[in-house]
Amino acid sequence: MNDVLLSVRDLVVEFPKRDKVLTALDHINLEVRRGEILGMVGESGAGKSLTGAAIIGLLEPPGRIAHGEIVLDGQRIDNLPYGQMRRIRGRKIGMVFQDPLTSLNPILTIAEQLIETIRTHLPMNEKQARERAVELLEEVGIPAARRRLDDYPHHFSGGMRQRVVIALALAGEPDLIIADEPTTALDVSVQAQIIDVLKRLCRDRGASVILVTHDMGVIAEAADRVAVLYAGRVAEIGPVRQVVKDPSHPYTVGLMGSIPSVVHDIDRLTQIPGSMPRLDNIPQGCAFNPRCSQVHDRCYRDRPNLIAVESKPDNQVACWLFDERASS
Amino acid sequence: MLAMLIRRLIQSIVVMLVVAFIAFSLFQFVGDPINNMVGQEASAQERAELRERLGLNDPIPIQFMRFVGNAAQGNFGISYRMARPVSAVIAERLPATLELAMISAFFALSMGIGLGVYTALKRSGVLSNFIMTVSLIGVSLPTFLIGILLIYIFAVELRWLPSFGRGQVVRISDWWTTGLLTPSGRASLILPAITLGLFQLTLIMRLVRAEMLEVLRTDYIKFARARGLAQRSIHFHHALKNTLLPVITITGLQLGTIIAFAIITETVFQWPGVGLLFINAIRFVDVPMMSAYLVLIALVFVVINLIVDVLYFVVDPRLRATKH
Incomplete structure (x- = not known):
């Protein structure tokens, strides 16, 4: 299993409130292989961004990891003290945030922010770091990088700023990049460019990416595998082709059916009735049971875990439908 | 620019x-x-x-x-009460007020920013909560009461510090006398400077704290953490610098207030500055003196505002003309 870079096992993230504890992530299991792009999709509040924050160890208090473990490159990282985790952030795991307009410190130049990040992680002097900064900016496709190095963030357009953000995330040469909705705040025409940059960089460097988004188009375009999250649980995980073209979990089926397509002429888009339950109101058994069209007794009683689908070796689904098929 | x-x-x-x-x-x-x-x-x-x-x-x-x-030309006529040129009288008194204002402004700024940052970073600490509670008292007590309390404790009961006046002063040029060079002058400065600066201190502290908490929640601070930058750099390089923008505005105005409304403190401590002069001018309807004081204070505010505007340009690159 040496090709697995990151593995998240039974991760539970809780938010203690005054009278009760909200479970925001409920036994998340997933793996990221070296050099792959793992897409993470789901509705708002499904726990996509939270999973990313938990992996890099930046959960906002009072949120905390209550159970499970996160293993990066053979090292358990979910219980490291602050000082050690700081060495991992930026160096092993890079992060790209959603809004490039607010991700950069407005009163420091690009050079200052890049050089500080580079020198935090790599043994370079000021001059070497500056050269490295130019290389990074060129890599992410910023024209006239050397001349623009001493500009402030407000001198750049949104798309260019997101490139700078990516350059910053790459500055410590991390093995894993968590990109949290990196294109959501950008113009459609710029989105594709940014996705291209991400894809090219992880191919060139052999880095892995967790691409968090709710845009299935971006997933289909960029990801190798995809994890579908629902109410803090993984509903389905597998190669992007299978999940998009031939989804197994009833939720994924509904999700894919609700995406308009130009190629296939569909009369009506399907929609999933109801909405995702609030964290304090997740039903017993399968979290999807109130909205599922194929629900049966067992779904109200027991919670399904991820199980392999017989016909699709790389797919795992958390649904009793597939367990029954296997047993009968 | x-x-x-x-x-x-x-x-x-x-x-x-x-x-x-x-x-x-x-x-x-x-x-x-x-x-x-x-x-x-x-x-x-x-x-x-x-x-x-x-x-x-x-x-x-x-x-x-x-x-x-x-x-x-600095000519405001002859004081009705003292029968001397107003400008000469003010020039004589101004160093005392400016010295007091500068010392208390320095006290308020350094302590205010320091404590503000501390209470923002250690949000739920015992000491932070203590400081915040005490600061509430500082904001709500009137200046004269603070002055009288300080005099009672440190001058009357403990007899550590003098209760009034400027102590011994040294003339360092034709138009400047300073109390900073003699022990009695320095000792005399302490109580009035604290009295005058305490309210500003608590104000600046609460402002810095609020701004700092705000900045610490921003995306660029989260991103800085996600890049593994050192805690100290995140707090003092990335966050504090962004915090200072609004602080400069308020502090500038407060500095003007310190000079302009030193009146109460100067009265309580019988500090021979322009505030005391003004109070006496009102009592005796010394119109030239009053009008000169009015113009002087306006000048102080205008000059400070100019300085604040220039400081903005130094701190915030977004205001500078774009290069492209």
Whole structure:
């Protein structure tokens, strides 16, 4: 299993409130292989961004990891003290945030922010770091990088700023990049460019990416595998082709059916009735049971875990439908 | 930058002219200056002559122009009470007030920023909560009460520090006397400086804390953490610098207030500065003195605002002209 870079096992993230504890992530299991792009999709509040924050160890208090473990490159990282985790952030795991307009410190130049990040992680002097900064900016496709190095963030357009953000995330040469909705705040025409940059960089460097988004188009375009999250649980995980073209979990089926397509002429888009339950109101058994069209007794009683689908070796689904098929 | 400076300078001049007009109006509305100058037994004839000689019969605009012209040269006439040029009296008293204001501003700024940052970073610490509670008292107690309390504790009961006056002063030039060079002068400064600065300290502290908490929640601070930057750099390089923008505005205005409203502190401590001078001027309806003080304080505010505007440019690159 040496090709697995990151593995998240039974991760539970809780938010203690005054009278009760909200479970925001409920036994998340997933793996990221070296050099792959793992897409993470789901509705708002499904726990996509939270999973990313938990992996890099930046959960906002009072949120905390209550159970499970996160293993990066053979090292358990979910219980490291602050000082050690700081060495991992930026160096092993890079992060790209959603809004490039607010991700950069407005009163420091690009050079200052890049050089500080580079020198935090790599043994370079000021001059070497500056050269490295130019290389990074060129890599992410910023024209006239050397001349623009001493500009402030407000001198750049949104798309260019997101490139700078990516350059910053790459500055410590991390093995894993968590990109949290990196294109959501950008113009459609710029989105594709940014996705291209991400894809090219992880191919060139052999880095892995967790691409968090709710845009299935971006997933289909960029990801190798995809994890579908629902109410803090993984509903389905597998190669992007299978999940998009031939989804197994009833939720994924509904999700894919609700995406308009130009190629296939569909009369009506399907929609999933109801909405995702609030964290304090997740039903017993399968979290999807109130909205599922194929629900049966067992779904109200027991919670399904991820199980392999017989016909699709790389797919795992958390649904009793597939367990029954296997047993009968 | 230069265009901005020129624009601000013109605005400043307009402000000064308006204040000058108000100061000038004092002469028109607060009693008849002739009455103050001549004795009870002066005849109507003498009064009319004096009135003519002082130019008080000229049209108002001409009188105003004359006032502005004189004021621009630092000439505010003769104090009714002291029978000496107002400007000379103020120049004599100004160092005491400026020294007190500078020391208390420094005290308020350094302690305010330091404690503000501390309480923001250690949000739920015991010491933080203690500081926040005490600061609430600092905000709500009136200045004179703080002064009297300090005098009672440190001057009357403990006898550590003097309760009034400037102590021994040293003349370091024709127009500046300082209390900073003698032990008694320094000791005399402590209580009034704390009294005058305490309110500003708590204000700056609470402002810095609130701004700092705000900045620590921003995306760029989260991103800085996600890049593994050192805690100290995140707090003091990335966050504090962004915090200072609004702090500069408030602090600038507060510095003006410290100078302008040193009146109460100076009264409590019998500090021989311009505030005490002004209080006495009001008591004796010394109009030239009052109008000069008014113009002086306006000048202080205008100058500080100019400095604040320039500081913005230094701190915030977004305000500078774009290179491209």
